[in-house]
Amino acid sequence: MTQKFADTDTPDAGAVGSATELDALIIGAGVAGLYQLYQLRKQGLHVRAYDAATDVGGTWYWNRYPGARFDSEAYIYQYMFSEELYKGWSWSKRFPAQPEIEQWLHYVADTLDLRKDIQFSTVIESAHYDEDSGRWSVRTGDGEIIDTQFLVTCAGMLSAPMERVFEGQESFAGDIFHTSRWPRSGGEVAGKRVAVIGIGATGIQVIQTIADEVDHLKVFIRTPQYTLPMLNPDYGPDEVAWYHSRFEELRDTVPHTFSGFEYDWVHEWATTPADKRQAILEEVYADGSLKLWLAGFGEMFFEKEVSDEISAFVADKMRARLQDPALCDLLIPKPDEYGFGTHRVPLERGYLEKYHRPNVEAIGVKDNPIARIVPEGIELADGTRHEVDVIILATGFDAGTGALTRIDIRGRGGRSLAQDWGREIRSTMGLMVHGYPNMLTTAIPLAPSAALCNMTTCLQQQTEWISDCIDHMRRNDYTIIEPTAEGEEAWVRHHDETANATLVSKTNSWYNGANVPGKPRGRVLSYIGGVGLYREKATEAAAAGYTGFGFE
Ligand code: NA7
Numbered sequence: 367m368t369q370k371f372a373d374t375d376t377p378d379a380g381a382v383g384s385a386t387e388l389d390a391l392i393i394g395a396g397v398a399g400l401y402q403l404y405q406l407r408k409q410g411l412h413v414r415a416y417d418a419a420t421d422v423g424g425t426w427y428w429n430r431y432p433g434a435r436f437d438s439e440a441y442i443y444q445y446m447f448s449e450e451l452y453k454g455w456s457w458s459k460r461f462p463a464q465p466e467i468e469q470w471l472h473y474v475a476d477t478l479d480l481r482k483d484i485q486f487s488t489v490i491e492s493a494h495y496d497e498d499s500g501r502w503s504v505r506t507g508d509g510e511i512i513d514t515q516f517l518v519t520c521a522g523m524l525s526a527p528m529e530r531v532f533e534g535q536e537s538f539a540g541d542i543f544h545t546s547r548w549p550r551s552g553g554e555v556a557g558k559r560v561a562v563i564g565i566g567a568t569g570i571q572v573i574q575t576i577a578d579e580v581d582h583l584k585v586f587i588r589t590p591q592y593t594l595p596m597l598n599p600d601y602g603p604d605e606v607a608w609y610h611s612r613f614e615e616l617r618d619t620v621p622h623t624f625s626g627f628e629y630d631w632v633h634e635w636a637t638t639p640a641d642k643r644q645a646i647l648e649e650v651y652a653d654g655s656l657k658l659w660l661a662g663f664g665e666m667f668f669e670k671e672v673s674d675e676i677s678a679f680v681a682d683k684m685r686a687r688l689q690d691p692a693l694c695d696l697l698i699p700k701p702d703e704y705g706f707g708t709h710r711v712p713l714e715r716g717y718l719e720k721y722h723r724p725n726v727e728a729i730g731v732k733d734n735p736i737a738r739i740v741p742e743g744i745e746l747a748d749g750t751r752h753e754v755d756v757i758i759l760a761t762g763f764d765a766g767t768g769a770l771t772r773i774d775i776r777g778r779g780g781r782s783l784a785q786d787w788g789r790e791i792r793s794t795m796g797l798m799v800h801g802y803p804n805m806l807t808t809a810i811p812l813a814p815s816a817a818l819c820n821m822t823t824c825l826q827q828q829t830e831w832i833s834d835c836i837d838h839m840r841r842n843d844y845t846i847i848e849p850t851a852e853g854e855e856a857w858v859r860h861h862d863e864t865a866n867a868t869l870v871s872k873t874n875s876w877y878n879g880a881n882v883p884g885k886p887r888g889r890v891l892s893y894i895g896g897v898g899l900y901r902e903k904a905t906e907a908a909a910a911g912y913t914g915f916g917f918e
Contacts, residue, residue: 388412390516390836391504393773395484396424398808398825399520400471401445404478405833406518409840415484415520416506422475422484424522425821426467429568431545431758432555433575434464437567437596437656437713438820441609442628443467445826446617451477453613456606461598461713492774493517495803500846500918502804515845516804518832519770520825523809523816523892526768528761528881531563534738534745540755542739545572546763557581558755561744563736565591565697567712569760577720584727584752586736586744590699592680592706596713597654622898626814626823629661635672636665647679659711660818666707667868667894673705680706687718696730697721708868709875710817765876766811766891767791777802791879791886794849794857794914795904796893797831803848806832812861814900817870817877817892824897831904835912844917853914865890 390406392399395417406413419427436443440457455473458466475481489507496503504512529544543553545568556579562569563586570593577583599605609616616628623630633646643663650658658680665672677699684698697718699706720726729752737747743754764771771784778801786792786801793799796813798806808828809815815824839847865871871890874880878890893900907913 386510386512388414388512388514390518391416391502391512391514392518392520393417393490394424394520394522394525395419395422395475395480395486396426396520396522396525397471397822398522398829399424400474400478400480401447401826402518402520402808402829402832403480403483405829406836407483409833409837411836413483414512415480416488416490417484417486418489420486421472422481423468423471424520425525426464426471428525428546429548430464430468430550431543431548431553431568431572431760433571433573434545434568435571436461436467438627438822439655440467440601441612442616442620442626442820443822444616445474445822446613446620447826447830449613449617453610457601459598459600461596490773492776493805494774494776494780495778495805497778500803516806516836519805519807519810520829521769521773521809523769523821524763524765524876526764526772528763529759531759531761532736532739534740537741538739538743538757539741540743540757542757542759544759544761545569555580555756555758559753560584560756560758561586561752561754562758562760563744564760564762565589566760566762567710568762569758570712570714570717572758572760573726574714574717574720577723577726580725582725582727582754583720584729584744584754585721586729586731587696588731588735590697590703591712592677592699593684593712593714593717594651594656594658594680595654596715597652598715620820620823621827621901624664624896624898625656625660625818626820626897627656627660629657631661631664633663634665635663635669638663643675644679647676651679651683654713656711656713659707666705667870670705670869673708673869674701677701677706684718688721690722693721693728696728704873705869708870708873709877762876762881764882764885765879766809766815767879767885768882770807770810775802775805777805787886788884789886791889791891792854792858794854795900795907797828797835797904798847798849798915800849800851800854803846806835806847808832811889811891812857813893814895814897815892817890818894819892819897827897827901827904831908834908838908838912839917842917846918847912847915849915856914860895861893862889864893864895868894870894 389411390413392415395415399415403415493504502517527544527546559582560580561584650662666676681698734746744752767787775783791811793812879885
């Protein structure tokens with residue numbers, strides 16, 4: 367199989383270190399970067415990917431914290447462009463853990479023979495567009511300068527960690543880890559006094575995984591979180607044969623659903639009798655997946671009454687498991703706090719019950735916030751000190767923008783992306799930004815992304831759009847593409863109208879940048895008109911000669 371894919375190499379694709387001039391430079395060697403590299407190389411471009419990590423994997427390289435695993439079914443979180451690639455890998459579970467996911471991405475890189483065109487352990491520090499040459503000058507942390515026609519960013523939606531959150535972090539006497547920067551060796555927590563700050567999707571996975579093995583666990587909780595239980599059966603040969611046999615069906619349906627999963631909206635609240643609604647909620651809840659969120663009742667995202675009823679349904683399920691009123695108060699969102707599904711819904715396995723263990727303590731920090739880190743542990747605003755040996759920051763990411771604003775990116779006239787996005791976060795379909803010619807982007811704001819999308823579905827579509835666009839340019843002898851100001855404005859308006867019609871726009875989270883101090887607020891970052899609709903719009907724009915974009 368390796369041989370078959372390997373013959374897509376171009377003569378140009380030389381060994382790492384030999385080229386300072388490229389047709390395309392890809393930032394990132396995760397799910398998007400690997401596939402983008404494969405496609406552009408196949409098109410005959412001289413292309414190379416760069417990654418700060420020592421190996422491929424992106425999100426699945428960095429997020430190696432205890433308990434890291436998929437919330438997407440493994441057989442959906444897949445590349446669908448090659449049946450051979452899809453069927454050459456067998457998952458051991460419905461929702462496997464990080465080590466297996468990382469191995470799968472190694473399998474992809476090996477099968478497609480990608481590593482020879484990836485430069486690892488290399489940080490991209492700056493990328494400056496030169497208006498005279500119409501090319502980008504990119505500088506690495508080692509001082510290497512690369513001259514490239516296209517800058518293709520595959521740097522991830524959730525890859526810039528919020529790791530310097532508290533005053534005094536450097537004074538802590540024990541170990542302090544952000545979940546996304548977990549050490550490749552070490553990072554032991556067994557038998558220790560451990561603090562976890564944050565109960566997003568990440569914190570929940572950590573807490574349920576380490577609670578049994580630590581000496582004492584203190585969980586610092588600011589905002590309660592709706593959770594759904596995960597059903598995670600093992601997959602043997604029968605299950606693998608089952609999903610392998612569905613390859614064509616999945617390939618043809620998944621990219622066109624609302625969320626890029628196999629399921630879609632089939633129920634309508636308004637026309638469903640009350641008793642039937644309850645039965646449907648029970649059914650999708652029992653699926654042990656994100657189905658209640660992404661294939662329950664779509665009106666939940668628009669109508670407060672529907673949102674309230676479904677939120678109450680989930681809260682009741684959580685209450686029945688937690689029982690203790692004090693725990694319920696800390697861990698279950700109040701009816702008017704925010705609606706179920708208006709930010710990321712995490713799946714969990716036995717997470718709520720961990721709070722019943724005598725060694726696990728839930729500490730509310732909404733009214734008495736964390737003030738600082740001190741050598742012994744965590745100090746709250748009222749002066750209370752919690753002494754611990756290890757602090758785990760499950761504090762999330764500067765989503766969507768952070769990966770690129772941490773690079774010194776300069777477009778036309780030296781304009782800075784960090785400054786532009788510091789004022790207002792804009793893009794054209796999440797595929798380009800006006801003012802930054804020949805910079806093609808994945809996983810940035812205003813496209814569907816991790817917020818309400820199975821990431822592989824979105825990233826495959828975006829990278830394919832980029833490859834087609836570059837192919838179009840080469841066939842038509844264009845050397846420069848840039849979205850027009852009007853094209854970008856039209857997309858921003860459509861995006862805002864779509865997002866602001868939903869209850870998602872009313873909840874604070876990384877979905878609207880509320881988790882990052884100073885980040886412009888008020889705009890939902892990810893496009894939420896649906897993965898299928900977005901695909902249609904992006905395809906239509908391309909088919910009509912790239913409406914909203916200009917070529918030179
Ligand atoms: P999230 O979902 O952004 O969660 C971060 C958590 O950290 C959340 O509970 C925050 O509480 C908490 N946090 C952040 N800062 C503080 C301070 N200062 N004090 C107390 N608590 C704090 O990040 P995840 O890594 O869990 O998930 C990100 C995405 O990765 C996820 O949605 C999936 O798509 C994969 P808050 O809610 O802000 O009160």
